[in-house]
Amino acid sequence: MKVDLTYYRRIFKELDTEALAPVYLFRGPERFIMEEMAGRIIEAAVPAELRSFNLTVSYGTEIDIESFISTAASYPFLADRRVLLLKELERFRGRWASLVDYCNNPAGSSIVVFFFVTNDEMGRRIKPPREFKKLESAIETAGSVIQFEQLHEKGIQRWASAKAKRMGITLDGDTTAALIRSVGENLFDLQNELQKLSLLHEGARITIDDLSRALGSYRMHAVYDLIERIGTGRDIDVLAILSRILETGAEKPSTIVYHLIRHFLTLFKIKLGLGGGGYRQEHLKRRADGYSIGEIVLWLENLRITELVLKSTSFPAETLIFGAILHSMNGKPLEDRYRMLGAA
Secondary structure: OEOOHHHHHHHHHHHHHHHOOEEEEEEEOHHHHHHHHHHHHHHHHHHHHHHHHHHHEEEOOOOHHHHHHHHHOOOOOOOOOOEEEEEEEHOOOOOHHHHHHHOOOOOEEEEEEEEOOOOOOOOOOOOOOOOHHHHHHHHHHHHHEEEEEEEEEEHHHHHHHHHHOOOOEOOOHHHHHHHHHHHHOHHHHHHHHHHHHHHHHOOOOEEEHHHHHHHHHHHHHHHHHHHHHOOOOOOOHHHHHHHOOOOOOHHHHHHHHHHHHHHHHHHHHOOOOOOOHHHHHHHHHHHHOOHHHHHHHHHHHHHHHHHHHHHHOOOOOHHHHHHHHHHHHOOOOOOOOHHHHHOO
């Protein structure tokens, strides 16, 4: 499930207006906004000059759990509260019972925030350990459990536009969309690019030309060129562009699959008479006219299988995407073995 930016605005507003809880569980796939909310808690709870004494950041792979709990139970130094962050809880292999016991009776002078990222870098779901449910239940009783879902497309555009404004630059809708097409939907990556733009063009309105110079023209247009060649009968050009994208690292295979799925979903909607007007729509209609509905469905099914396998296995991504595009251009479904990989 993806959410709109208003979902997070509401959560941040509640955080700013309500009393801070002694324990929080941040869970979900959106790690960037988890970090932002933890930063807001730290700012509210611990004065900057006392954070070296009253802020502890630990990780699930390397934590001494008894020391962590002892710190959480101790009084803060020259302050009303201390904050402890335990990140990468999904990698914790220690004594869950100790964490549960603490959360059943947390110290009033500490704020403990647990991060549990529910998906790995490939998008695969991370299965919580059996003991995790007890911890979640204890935190729900004593504090707050907050779900961090990824933003949907429009939400990411609004987020990027608002983030740019806070950095002192302005992006219109087309430039924001071009940035996301080029960089992807990862908020860490988008923030990095926005920071570069703000340093290069402080106080300015960013145009697509500015963006192209900052990102590199090839990276900006690589996937667009690939999509424009598909369906024109220039299969050799398609494979050459795909090879160049993968060799240069201009885009990740998962990003290419994402944009191809969006493209063919748009063509499918046009075939069903759901399109709008304008020059771009007329161009896409001409593209849609070159396919039957069955051919578009084949592309979407092959891409869906590819996306699933990319997220659920370590099968070579370059091989998968070449296979998907070759099969789709030749009107063939992916073999059963790919379906089996995706279901594994």
